Amino acid sequence: MQKHNFHTHTRYSDGHDTPRQMIEEAVSRGFTALGFSDHSYAWFESYYSMSPEGTQRCFREIRALAEEYRGVIDVWCGIELDGESGIPTLDYDYILAAVHEIVRRGESRPIDSGEELQRKLVQDLFGGSFIDFTKVYFENLTEHVMRNKTDIVAHVDLPTKYSLCPEEDPRYRDAAREAVREIVKHCPLFELNTGAIARGLRTVPYPTPFLLDEIRAAGGSLIINSDCHYRAKLTCWFDEAEDYLTAHGFTRHDNQRLNGRISGVTIWR
Numbered sequence: 510m511q512k513h514n515f516h517t518h519t520r521y522s523d524g525h526d527t528p529r530q531m532i533e534e535a536v537s538r539g540f541t542a543l544g545f546s547d548h549s550y551a552w553f554e555s556y557y558s559m560s561p562e563g564t565q566r567c568f569r570e571i572r573a574l575a576e577e578y579r580g581v582i583d584v585w586c587g588i589e590l591d592g593e594s595g596i597p598t599l600d601y602d603y604i605l606a607a608v609h610e611i612v613r614r615g616e617s618r619p620i621d622s623g624e625e626l627q628r629k630l631v632q633d634l635f636g637g638s639f640i641d642f643t644k645v646y647f648e649n650l651t652e653h654v655m656r657n658k659t660d661i662v663a664h665v666d667l668p669t670k671y672s673l674c675p676e677e678d679p680r681y682r683d684a685a686r687e688a689v690r691e692i693v694k695h696c697p698l699f700e701l702n703t704g705a706i707a708r709g710l711r712t713v714p715y716p717t718p719f720l721l722d723e724i725r726a727a728g729g730s731l732i733i734n735s736d737c738h739y740r741a742k743l744t745c746w747f748d749e750a751e752d753y754l755t756a757h758g759f760t761r762h763d764n765q766r767l768n769g770r771i772s773g774v775t776i777w778r
């Protein structure tokens with residue numbers, strides 16, 4: 510099993526543990542690296558986002574912990590950057606690109622904060638059309654990675670979280686494939702995200718198999734992340750994820766570079 514996770518939340522956003530508790534958990538599991546990625550502050554000030562002041566404290570605390578644990582584990586300070594957040598002002602080690610909200614007429618609606626809220630979003634903003642909703646989602650995600658220099662694409666097919674989207678519909682598939690082909694040009698590393706499995710919402714990770722095929726065909730690669738909100742779930746579905754990627758034609762490559770700063774990472778291509 511790979512010995513790192515680059516999608517980790519703490520109490521600074523919507524995680525349940527402190528950064529130190531997460532690091533201790535990672536050390537106890539023999540990890541070589543742990544990357545923190547709390548949710549960026551955004552103007553819509555959601556329950557899951559960091560506050561402006563928390564953003565500063567989080568960054569300082571993780572930098573101090575990285576020093577403290579030097580030689581034990583590599584601790585990296587990243588961020589899960591929402592498409593509505595703008596360019597970060599802090600010197601993050603890496604950036605995860607994510608879109609969690611759809612904005613219309615100055616109002617923001619969450620995509621993944623509950624099944625009922627997603628239904629209401631689609632009803633109110635798209636007249637009930639999940640096709641139109643997912644098209645806008647993929648457009649927003651594509652614009653996000655084109656606009657900001659990001660290192661990993663988070664949960665690329667997030668709208669499918671509650672199994673409400675018509676994943677078999679060719680119109681959905683075309684929009685998703687087209688987005689992947691464009692995104693790969695700007696940010697070729699996608700995560701295989703097991704977070705919704707940890708929360709009992711899905712039985713398969715993001716991205717779904719047809720998108721894995723598209724990523725591979727477009728020359729993209731994958732990193733396994735647990736989108737961890739509870740330290741007990743830090744390696745949820747990691748072994749299965751390796752089998753899943755192998756079954757879909759990917760090969761494991763150790764000691765790879767994530768970006769100009771981070772090396773020694775396991776990547777699948």
Ligand SMILES: [Zn+2]
Binds near residue numbers: 589607663
């Ligand atoms: Zn996310």
Ligand SMILES: [Zn+2]
Binds near residue numbers: 516518589736
């Ligand atoms: Zn996350």
